[in-house]
Amino acid sequence: MQHSPAIHRTIVAVDMADFTNPVRTDQHQLAMRRGLNEALETAFGKIGVRWNSCHHEDRGDGAVVVLPPGFPRVKIFELLPNLLLVALIRHNALHVEAARIRLRMAVHSGEVATDANGLVGTAVNDTFRILDSSQAKTDLRESAGVLGIIVSETIFHDVIEGDPAVEPGTFKQVAVAVKHTRTTAWMRIYGTVADQSRVLPGFQEEAIGQLRELVGELIFPDLPTVLARAVGPGVPPLGRKANAWEMVKYVLDLNANPGGLPKLIAFVELLADHVGGALAAALRSWNNTQAGQLQLTAALDELRTKAQAAVPADNRLHLVIVVEHDLFDDDHCLVSHWRQDDPTEWRPARGESRPAELRDLERVVDDLVVNAEMAWSGLDGDAAVEFVLPRALLNLPVDQWCREVRSGDPSPLVLHYRIVVRSLERMLSRYWHRVWRAKWRVLSGPPPNGRVFVPTPVEADQPHRLAAMLQDREVVSMVLSKPPAANAGPYDELSAAMRAGLPAIVWSRRTGDQSAxxxxxxxxxxxxxxxxxxxxxxxxxLAALRSDDQQEHADVIQHLVILWDVPVRPVYLDQIPHAARLERDATDEPERAS
Structure with missing residues (x-):
C-alpha cells in the first residue's frame, strides 16, 4: 500500500458481537464472516458507493470502511442501516443460533491518511473507541435488536440532528470510556420486534420439526450429490453416510443462494425431485409455505422453471421400464418402473420392483403397461414406453411385444406407444455423462440439429479412429454396422458411440442391414x-403394420432398434420404491400420484 496524505473522510467500523464465544465453531465463524462481507458489499453498493472505490480492511470479527472523499454523509443514515438490517435478519433467518450476527456499527469522520500498514489518524482511533463503548455493547446485548448504530458527537450534530427523515429522536446518548478516550456518542438500535415485523421472517422451529418428520433418516447413495447441487461449489461436503435430516441441519448454517433463496429450500426442492411421489408433494408443500413466509415465492418458481426447462417438453406421458440382470443368474432379472402422470413434469416415484425370469419379461411388461393405462384413464394425449436395458438385452424385440397378452386378442405395443430403448450401461456410467449432455444440447436444438455418422468397415474396426471421428460436435447420431454384441469387445462401435456422448444410436437386429x-x-x-x-x-x-410386406422399408423397420438416450429425464436405481417409502399398498391405483 502506498502512502497517502491525510484527507477528510467518513469512517465506518463494524464489529460482530460475541464473535469468539466458545459455542461458535470454525464453521459458524466462517458463515458469520461470509454473511457480514456480503451484507457490507451489497449495502454500500445500494447507497451508491462502489465497493472498490472504498478503502476497506478486514478485522477478523469486523471491518473498517473509509468512504470516498465527498460522499454525502446523510446517505449513510437514510439508507445504510435499513439495508444492513434486512441483510442481517435474512442471514440470521437462514442460520442456526451459533452462526447468527448481532452487529455494532460506528460512524465518524476526520482526517485519514494511509501508510504501508493501513489507516492512520486520530479520527480512525476515535471511531474504534466509539465502537468499543461498553455501554453500547451492553445496550445492544440487552435489547432485541440485531444492529446498533453508534455515531460520534460530530456526526450526530452535523448530519443527524437537523434531519427529521433520519429520526434523530430515536438516538440516545451513550458514554465512551475506552483506554484514554472519554467522550459521548449517540446510538440507535435497529432490528427490534417492530423492525423485524417489516422484514423477512426466518424458519420457525415448528417448520423445521415438520421437515424432520418428513425426511426422517432417509438415505440413498445419490444423497451427497443432491446436497452438492443445492449448496454449490466451495462448500465442504458431509460424509457419504449422512442422512437427509443431518443434511437439513447442515444447510441451515449456510448462506442463501443468489437471489436470496435459502439453500435449505434448494435442497428440499432437489430432494423432492429425487424421491418423487407423495413424499415429494409434501416436501414441495413445505417449500411453498416457507417461500411464501420469506417473500421468496418468485425465486422458488424460478428455480422450478429452470429445472423443468431441462426436461423435454413433448406433451407425452412416459412409462420407463428398467431391466437389471440378477447378479447370480443371467436368466433372472429385476424389473423396475417409473410412471409419469403429468406430461409437464418429470418427477415420478419409483414403482414397485418385481423379479422375473427373462422368458416372462413380456408378460411383466404387459402388467406394467395395463396398470399405467388404468392410472392414465382420466387423461388424454400420447404416451411412450422406454426400456432401459443392459447391454446383453439391447437386441430384445421390445417393439414387437404385445399389450393385453392374457386377453386372447393381444395387440403390438407399437400400435399404442412410441417405443425406444435406453442404455442401462450409460445411465450407470457417470463418467460418460458430461459429453452425453453436451451432445444432447445439440440434438435437442432447432434443426439442423446435428448429423448422423455412418462408419466404414475400416473405421468400425479401429476404435481410436472411430472415437476421433465421433468427437465432432455436430455428430449426435450413428448407424452401427452390425448388431452390438452382448459383451463389449476391444473393437466395439456401441461403446465408442456412448463414450462420445451420442444420444441417438440406430442399428438393425439383423446383420447386413446397415445400408438399408x-x-x-x-x-x-x-x-x-x-x-x-x-x-x-x-x-x-405403424405404416408397416398397415401395409403388406412389399412396402418400402417394411422389412427393415421390423428389425430396427433405436437407442434414444435422454440425459435430462433420469431415473435413479437407488430410489426407494413407492410402496416401501410410503408404507402403503404397492398396487398401482389410478388416483395415486407417481
Missing amino acids: VVDLVDKLTYDHDLACLPDRVHGAR
Whole structure:
C-alpha cells in the first residue's frame, strides 16, 4: 500500500458481537464472516458507493470502511442501516443460533491518511473507541435488536440532528470510556420486534420439526450429490453416510443462494425431485409455505422453471421400464418402473420392483403397461414406453411385444406407444455423462440439429479412429454396422458411440442391414430434424403394420432398434420404491400420484 496524505473522510467500523464465544465453531465463524462481507458489499453498493472505490480492511470479527472523499454523509443514515438490517435478519433467518450476527456499527469522520500498514489518524482511533463503548455493547446485548448504530458527537450534530427523515429522536446518548478516550456518542438500535415485523421472517422451529418428520433418516447413495447441487461449489461436503435430516441441519448454517433463496429450500426442492411421489408433494408443500413466509415465492418458481426447462417438453406421458440382470443368474432379472402422470413434469416415484425370469419379461411388461393405462384413464394425449436395458438385452424385440397378452386378442405395443430403448450401461456410467449432455444440447436444438455418422468397415474396426471421428460436435447420431454384441469387445462401435456422448444410436437386429437402415434414416430425417427421429420411426412402424410386406422399408423397420438416450429425464436405481417409502399398498391405483 502506498502512502497517502491525510484527507477528510467518513469512517465506518463494524464489529460482530460475541464473535469468539466458545459455542461458535470454525464453521459458524466462517458463515458469520461470509454473511457480514456480503451484507457490507451489497449495502454500500445500494447507497451508491462502489465497493472498490472504498478503502476497506478486514478485522477478523469486523471491518473498517473509509468512504470516498465527498460522499454525502446523510446517505449513510437514510439508507445504510435499513439495508444492513434486512441483510442481517435474512442471514440470521437462514442460520442456526451459533452462526447468527448481532452487529455494532460506528460512524465518524476526520482526517485519514494511509501508510504501508493501513489507516492512520486520530479520527480512525476515535471511531474504534466509539465502537468499543461498553455501554453500547451492553445496550445492544440487552435489547432485541440485531444492529446498533453508534455515531460520534460530530456526526450526530452535523448530519443527524437537523434531519427529521433520519429520526434523530430515536438516538440516545451513550458514554465512551475506552483506554484514554472519554467522550459521548449517540446510538440507535435497529432490528427490534417492530423492525423485524417489516422484514423477512426466518424458519420457525415448528417448520423445521415438520421437515424432520418428513425426511426422517432417509438415505440413498445419490444423497451427497443432491446436497452438492443445492449448496454449490466451495462448500465442504458431509460424509457419504449422512442422512437427509443431518443434511437439513447442515444447510441451515449456510448462506442463501443468489437471489436470496435459502439453500435449505434448494435442497428440499432437489430432494423432492429425487424421491418423487407423495413424499415429494409434501416436501414441495413445505417449500411453498416457507417461500411464501420469506417473500421468496418468485425465486422458488424460478428455480422450478429452470429445472423443468431441462426436461423435454413433448406433451407425452412416459412409462420407463428398467431391466437389471440378477447378479447370480443371467436368466433372472429385476424389473423396475417409473410412471409419469403429468406430461409437464418429470418427477415420478419409483414403482414397485418385481423379479422375473427373462422368458416372462413380456408378460411383466404387459402388467406394467395395463396398470399405467388404468392410472392414465382420466387423461388424454400420447404416451411412450422406454426400456432401459443392459447391454446383453439391447437386441430384445421390445417393439414387437404385445399389450393385453392374457386377453386372447393381444395387440403390438407399437400400435399404442412410441417405443425406444435406453442404455442401462450409460445411465450407470457417470463418467460418460458430461459429453452425453453436451451432445444432447445439440440434438435437442432447432434443426439442423446435428448429423448422423455412418462408419466404414475400416473405421468400425479401429476404435481410436472411430472415437476421433465421433468427437465432432455436430455428430449426435450413428448407424452401427452390425448388431452390438452382448459383451463389449476391444473393437466395439456401441461403446465408442456412448463414450462420445451420442444420444441417438440406430442399428438393425439383423446383420447386413446397415445400408438399408442408413437409407431409412435419411428418408425419415429429410429436413435434418434429428429430434423427430423417434416419432418418425414410430410412424414408419405403424405404416408397416398397415401395409403388406412389399412396402418400402417394411422389412427393415421390423428389425430396427433405436437407442434414444435422454440425459435430462433420469431415473435413479437407488430410489426407494413407492410402496416401501410410503408404507402403503404397492398396487398401482389410478388416483395415486407417481
